[in-house]
Amino acid sequence: MSQTFILILATDSIAADAKQLGVSPAQLQDISIQVDASIVQKNALPYSDNQIMALQLWLSYQIQLPSSILAEQLCWPAWREDQVGFADYLWEQTCLECFISSDSANSIENDNSYIEINASPSGQYAFYHFQSYRNPAKLPPVPLIQASTGKRAHIIWPATQSKPSKSQRYDGNYNYHCRLGFSLDQLPYTSSTKNGLENLNHDLDNSLDSGLNISNTNAHHNAIKFIHPCVILWFGDTALYFAPAHASPPDFHQRRFWSHFDYQAAAAT
Numbered sequence: 001m002s003q004t005f006i007l008i009l010a011t012d013s014i015a016a017d018a019k020q021l022g023v024s025p026a027q028l029q030d031i032s033i034q035v036d037a038s039i040v041q042k043n044a045l046p047y048s049d050n051q052i053m054a055l056q057l058w059l060s061y062q063i064q065l066p067s068s069i070l071a072e073q074l075c076w077p078a079w080r081e082d083q084v085g086f087a088d089y090l091w092e093q094t095c096l097e098c099f100i101s102s103d104s105a106n107s108i109e110n111d112n113s114y115i116e117i118n119a120s121p122s123g124q125y126a127f128y129h130f131q132s133y134r135n136p137a138k139l140p141p142v143p144l145i146q147a148s149t150g151k152r153a154h155i156i157w158p159a160t161q162s163k164p165s166k167s168q169r170y171d172g173n174y175n176y177h178c179r180l181g182f183s184l185d186q187l188p189y190t191s192s193t194k195n196g197l198e199n200l201n202h203d204l205d206n207s208l209d210s211g212l213n214i215s216n217t218n219a220h221h222n223a224i225k226f227i228h229p230c231v232i233l234w235f236g237d238t239a240l241y242f243a244p245a246h247a248s249p250p251d252f253h254q255r256r257f258w259s260h261f262d263y264q265a266a267a268a269t
Helices: 014-021 025-029 049-054 068-073 191-210
Strands: 003-009 032-041 055-065 095-101 114-119 124-130 173-183 226-235 238-243
Touching (some): 003 226, 014 238, 055 095, 055 226, 068 173, 114 173
Antiparallel strands (some): 003 032, 003 238, 032 055, 055 173, 114 124, 226 238
16 A cells, blocks of 8 residues: 555646647646655564664656657656666756655644655656755755765665657556655654654564554554655756645745655555
8 A cells, every 4th residue: 555646737837838848738737647655664574673774665656648749858768777876956857856854843834854855767866854944055955864874865776667658658648657765764863753663663563463454553653754745847948846735936845735644554564
């Protein structure tokens, strides 16, 4: 199972964007993007303190374009193993993004630390760490460093990414898929983050032992408090911005538009 997000287009400049791309505003709004977020265990070993390191968050992006005119203009690089690695300024090209807060704040209005994940379909990626809204303000942003290793956080890419050819259509739509994951132990630790990971591991193991669905448990988990999956699609020199909800003008960093992360949905077996 997973927590599902339907991404919608920011419409602040939709008329100008449609004219530039040679399509109607309605065709731009017909672009379909769904993101599924799932919590998985790396393996089913008996519970131990080390098992905390085995929890992963996986994000699956599914994109459908409604016309060949858009498909021919979309900048969607093919995944290449030799491209996998850290890279800055990925938002200047087609970019899959996700914003995550693991802070112990009780309200999304509080100004707390968060991370930003950028991922190009090519395999390049970046993790950034902000102490509060766009702070530090330097560009490129500050990379997320794992406290346990002193190294930069990294993405897990399955080597199955691909770009569809013009003939690969379903009901007239051009389909693009991308799936990526990362270990939750890379998140900046607070006491609630650690407790949340421990509780989630314990519940996952109990569900494996008893055959019960994790969604039936009553535990509250705090490893991730809020999540905001987003997509930037570049069509030539035109960028379109997609998210579950938008500020105006578009600003993915605005926390009041983020969603509460649903562990019961994301971790259900």
